[in-house]
Amino acid sequence: MQSSPARPGMLEQDVDTPALLIDLDAFEHNLDAMMQMLAPTGVALRAHAKTHKSPIIAQMQIARGAVGQCVQKVGEAEVLAWGGVKDILVSNEIAGMEKARRFAALSGIATMAICVDDLFHVQQLEAAAAGARGRLRVLVEIDAGGGRCGIKPGADAVSLAKRIAASRHLQFVGLQAYHGGAQHRRTVEEREKAIAHAVQVTTETLEGLSAAGLKCDIVGGGGTGTFMLEAKSGVFTEIQAGSYIFMDADYARNIDTRKESVGAFRQSLFVLSTVMSQARKGTAVIDAGLKALTFESGMPLIWERQGVTYIDPSCEHGQLKIKAGVDAPALGEKLRVVPSHCDPCVDRFDWYVGVRNGVVECVWPVSARGCTS
Amino acid sequence: MQSSPARPGMLEQDVDTPALLIDLDAFEHNLDAMMQMLAPTGVALRAHAKTHKSPIIAQMQIARGAVGQCVQKVGEAEVLAWGGVKDILVSNEIAGMEKARRFAALSGIATMAICVDDLFHVQQLEAAAAGARGRLRVLVEIDAGGGRCGIKPGADAVSLAKRIAASRHLQFVGLQAYHGGAQHRRTVEEREKAIAHAVQVTTETLEGLSAAGLKCDIVGGGGTGTFMLEAKSGVFTEIQAGSYIFMDADYARNIDTRKESVGAFRQSLFVLSTVMSQARKGTAVIDAGLKALTFESGMPLIWERQGVTYIDPSCEHGQLKIKAGVDAPALGEKLRVVPSHCDPCVDRFDWYVGVRNGVVECVWPVSARGCTS
Numbered sequence: 001m002q003s004s005p006a007r008p009g010m011l012e013q014d015v016d017t018p019a020l021l022i023d024l025d026a027f028e029h030n031l032d033a034m035m036q037m038l039a040p041t042g043v044a045l046r047a048h049a050k051t052h053k054s055p056i057i058a059q060m061q062i063a064r065g066a067v068g069q070c071v072q073k074v075g076e077a078e079v080l081a082w083g084g085v086k087d088i089l090v091s092n093e094i095a096g097m098e099k100a101r102r103f104a105a106l107s108g109i110a111t112m113a114i115c116v117d118d119l120f121h122v123q124q125l126e127a128a129a130a131g132a133r134g135r136l137r138v139l140v141e142i143d144a145g146g147g148r149c150g151i152k153p154g155a156d157a158v159s160l161a162k163r164i165a166a167s168r169h170l171q172f173v174g175l176q177a178y179h180g181g182a183q184h185r186r187t188v189e190e191r192e193k194a195i196a197h198a199v200q201v202t203t204e205t206l207e208g209l210s211a212a213g214l215k216c217d218i219v220g221g222g223g224t225g226t227f228m229l230e231a232k233s234g235v236f237t238e239i240q241a242g243s244y245i246f247m248d249a250d251y252a253r254n255i256d257t258r259k260e261s262v263g264a265f266r267q268s269l270f271v272l273s274t275v276m277s278q279a280r281k282g283t284a285v286i287d288a289g290l291k292a293l294t295f296e297s298g299m300p301l302i303w304e305r306q307g308v309t310y311i312d313p314s315c316e317h318g319q320l321k322i323k324a325g326v327d328a329p330a331l332g333e334k335l336r337v338v339p340s341h342c343d344p345c346v347d348r349f350d351w352y353v354g355v356r357n358g359v360v361e362c363v364w365p366v367s368a369r370g371c372t373s
Numbered sequence: 374m375q376s377s378p379a380r381p382g383m384l385e386q387d388v389d390t391p392a393l394l395i396d397l398d399a400f401e402h403n404l405d406a407m408m409q410m411l412a413p414t415g416v417a418l419r420a421h422a423k424t425h426k427s428p429i430i431a432q433m434q435i436a437r438g439a440v441g442q443c444v445q446k447v448g449e450a451e452v453l454a455w456g457g458v459k460d461i462l463v464s465n466e467i468a469g470m471e472k473a474r475r476f477a478a479l480s481g482i483a484t485m486a487i488c489v490d491d492l493f494h495v496q497q498l499e500a501a502a503a504g505a506r507g508r509l510r511v512l513v514e515i516d517a518g519g520g521r522c523g524i525k526p527g528a529d530a531v532s533l534a535k536r537i538a539a540s541r542h543l544q545f546v547g548l549q550a551y552h553g554g555a556q557h558r559r560t561v562e563e564r565e566k567a568i569a570h571a572v573q574v575t576t577e578t579l580e581g582l583s584a585a586g587l588k589c590d591i592v593g594g595g596g597t598g599t600f601m602l603e604a605k606s607g608v609f610t611e612i613q614a615g616s617y618i619f620m621d622a623d624y625a626r627n628i629d630t631r632k633e634s635v636g637a638f639r640q641s642l643f644v645l646s647t648v649m650s651q652a653r654k655g656t657a658v659i660d661a662g663l664k665a666l667t668f669e670s671g672m673p674l675i676w677e678r679q680g681v682t683y684i685d686p687s688c689e690h691g692q693l694k695i696k697a698g699v700d701a702p703a704l705g706e707k708l709r710v711v712p713s714h715c716d717p718c719v720d721r722f723d724w725y726v727g728v729r730n731g732v733v734e735c736v737w738p739v740s741a742r743g744c745t746s
Contacts, residue, residue: 001374002448002743016471016746050688072689073660075375092689095649095660095705098389117652120704148690149650149658180687276468277522279490285522287446287468290717292745295669296686313669314553315423315716316445316465316745317521331493332468343688344663347721350743370375370723370742372665372689373389 006353010360013334017274018292020349020366021336022246024356026268030245033264035064038239041231046070046089046220048242051343053368054352055083057245068111070220070240074102075371081110083367089220090114091176091240093121093141093149099373100128104136113137113218115176117151122164129169138164139218141176142205144198148180153201158208165214174218175209177202178240183225184250184297188259195229202235224251228261248342250297270303270336271345272353273318275329284320284329288337289313294344303336305329310337379726383733386707390647391665393722393739394709395619397729399641403618406637407600408437411612414604419443419462419593421615424716426741427725428456430618441484443593443613447475448744454483456740462593463487464549464613466494466514466522472746473501477509486510486591488549490524495537502542511537512591514549515578517571521553526574531581538587547591548582550575551613556598557623557670561632568602575608597624601634621715623670643676643709644718645726646691648702657693657702661710662686667717676709678702683710 005016012021038045045066049058050073058069058080068087071077077088088110094100103125106112116122116138129136142157143150151157157175165172182194202219209216216237222230224243230236243251244262246269257263273288290313293300300318302308307326312319318337322328329335339345347369354362378389385394411418418439422431423446431442431453441460444450450461461483467473476498479485489495489511502509515530516523524530530548537545555567575592582589589610595603597616603609616624617635619642630636646661663686666673673691675681680699685692691710695701702708712718720742727735 002746005746014471016469018745093650095647096389098387117650118704124705143652147653148687148692149652151652274468277466277490279516279522279524280520288745290667290669290714291720291743294663296663314521319521331491332497341663347664348743348745370664370721372391372661372721373375373378 002350004351004363006360006363008360008362012272012355012358012360015272015353015360017272017334018288019272019353020346020351021270021272022352022354023268023270024354024361026266027245030265030268031060031064034241034244037228037261037264038231043231043236044238046238046240048091048240049076049080049368051242051245051346053079053346053366053371054364055080055085055367056364058083058085067238073371073373074099075373076368077106077112078102079368079371081106085110087111089139091178091220093117095121095124097124097128100124104128104132107132107134107136113139113173115139115141116160116164117141117149119160119163122160122167122170126167126169135169135171137173138170139174139176139220140164142201144177144179144201144221145194146179146181153205154208157205158212161209161214162212172214174216174220175202175205177219177221178223179221179226180223183223184254186254188256191226192229195226199233199235206235224262224265225254243342246342249301249338249340252338253298267338269339269342271339273335273337275331275333275335278328278331282322282324284322286318286320286335287316289317290315292348293318293337293339294341297341300340301338303338305335375723377724377736379733379736381733381735385645385728385731385733388645388726388733390645390707391661392645392726393719393724394643394645395725395727396641396643397727397734399639400618403638403641404433404437407614407617410601410634410637411604416604416609417611419611419613421464421613422449422453422741424615424618424719426452426719426739426744427737428453428458428740429737431456431458440611446744446746447472448746449741450479450485451475452741452744454479458483460484462512464551464593466490468494468497470497470500473497477501477505480505480507480509486512486546488512488514489533490514490522492533492536495533495540495543499540499542508542508544510546511543512547512549512593513537515574517550517552517574517594518567519552519554526578527581530578531585534582534587535585545587547589547593548575548578550592550594551596552594552599553596556596557627559627561629564599565602568599572606572608579608597635598627616715619715621670622674622711622713625711626671640711642712642715644712646708646710648704648706648708651701651704655695655697657695659691659693659708660689662690663688665721666691666710666712667714670714673713674711676711678708
């Protein structure tokens with residue numbers, strides 16, 4: 001584990017690099033903006049902790065009215081529950097008795113729920129629950145159009161829900177209908193079309209459940225790219241956005257700020273880096289490469305430096321191109337980099353460094369870093 | 374931090390996932406094979422710890438004859454030095470007085486050396502050395518053709534070396550001439566051409582240094598893809614290969630095993646993963662995505678499963694395509710995944726799980742995980 005790159009009271013420019021910065025003004029704006037947008041809809045926020053991996057940030061969301069947190073992994077749920085978060089949904093399937101037992105154990109200290117899309121998962125949870133107190137709370141995940149996980153909506157989903165409801169050890173609590181792919185579609189119209197489909201198949205499944213006498217406490221879905229579509233649908237009870245707190249270059253490339261709710265959020269996450277070599281004219285090398293940033297969603301951006309472009313990463317280096325006529329950054333100069341995909345970028349770091357007006361205000365651990373199991 | 378996914382004595386198939394496996398037989402073969410290949414050349418191995426980030430593995434390399442270790446970052450050097458490694462080269466420039474002071478502090482407990490490619494770095498190290506005991510050991514990095522870091526070979530490099538040699542606080546110990554890009558070129562011929570160029574510019578610079586009365590204790594370079602070319606050049610004194618201990622899918626896609634030394638190494642690193650959902654025919658979803666694997670060098674491979682292909686990652690999911698007519702892996706089944714790029718993949722995990730004949734033999738921390746500063 002890396003030692004902390006900063007201490008409260010330091011200047012941002014003295015922070016050791018690479019370091020994961022939160023611009024606290026922008027971050028707090030985002031926390032508040034989400035609650036303000038959701039308030040008129042009456043739909044709850046269950047913020048996704050896969051973005052931040054931190055009980056500290058989870059509690060800030062809950063203090064503003066979030067009903068709880070989502071996680072993708074039992075390891076993340078453990079860190080949140082151990083950090084005092086009381087209501088956690090594993091918005092995902094798990095496979096393996098070891099994981100099922102870890103999930104059941106957490107149900108003793110927090111209100112837990114988990115998703116299934118196959119009888120296999122149901123049987124596994126029943127086996128784990130047999131040794132635990134109370135019933136484990138289970139949602140059926142339907143394929144809302146993303147084509148990743150999730151049982152076929154309609155009759156198949158209803159049949160699985162019935163099986164859960166009939167179990168001595170489990171409790172059926174709702175539907176998971178998250179359309180991951182829709183978050184990053186390039187146009188508003190594509191996203192609207194994708195979520196219209198998700199709403200339609202969710203509605204059909206809810207009708208089937210109702211006909212079978214089954215009630216949903218939770219109908220969950222929605223991410224930062226589409227959440228107002230789900231929130232206004234009249235079908236979803238909870239929104240699972242995560243990235244809205246930080247944003248990233250991929251969202252920035254997609255947003256039509258005139259048309260979209262996501263335009264209300266500001267970039268609050270940065271990787272602070274240092275120019276470490278400048279041996280060739282027109283280029284510079286910074287100390288943030290594949291181990292400090294991510295590239296599956298394209299290149300990161302250099303913040304507020306027109307004409308300075310991140311063009312090529314290696315493990316620990318980032319090569320910048322300096323446009324002719326533009327002042328090149330100096331050797332030793334620190335640059336803010338905008339990650340192209342916030343979730344996995346956070347997972348590269350052990351520490352958040354919170355800054356306001358150029359001064360470090362707080363240092364928080366990324367407590368669930370690396371909790372992929 | 375994630376809790377350990379395994380305990381010695383467990384079966385591999387019971388290891389919690391995703392987990393970073395080392396096939397110990399293949400790994401030990403690789404450790405030995407490198408020493409056997411280098412022996413006739415008389416060139417030393419200074420293995421690169423950016424691959425493994427572990428003092429445990431460093432000591433295994435040193436026990437077999439490696440003269441020491443390379444690292445890219447001071448944070449990695451700290452973890453190695455604190456773990457008892459006595460000879461460490463930071464094969465890279467650093468910028469920032471905080472880092473320079475950390476480097477100087479390490480020189481009190483290990484034989485340290487570091488690279489520079491600009492007067493800026495020299496002055497910074499001098500300032501840090503003023504408060505330390507003894508002279509800091511410095512190499513001049515030349516651009517051996519990679520076009521990343523490194524001063525222009527020849528007169529410019531000699532001039533910088535003279536400046537170091539004249540310093541009261543520094544000692545000039547040699548040249549760094551690593552050609553990173555050459556490691557991953559697609560054909561033997563391209564790699565031979567790249568290293569011939571590196572050898573040529575290194576030779577020219579050595580002649581200049583010699584004329585100036587400056588001696589090189591270290592002439593370092595070479596990686597897993599090209600090391601025998603450097604070793605046989607008569608110019609290099611140390612080889613800096615790292616990946617050879619693990620290998621990866623990117624190397625595997627390039628190797629001509631009939632022609633190349635790198636063909637002697639076996640795949641020893643795997644990410645063990647579990648099939649967590651299988652809701653749609655012809656596909657399966659495993660629990661290893663962007664946070665457990667890397668994708669900048671292409672898709673990972675599924676080990677020894679013909680017709681099963683990793684096609685699409687998301688943060689915590691990997692989508693597999695199952696060829697028609699092939700047995701699909703079962704829900705809950707564990708699959709070995711071959712990382713496409715070993716270095717950054719190791720950095721995704723807190724633990725190595727060493728296995729032999731299907732049984733867990735050891736669990737080691739990835740001690741310098743996340744030490745990017």
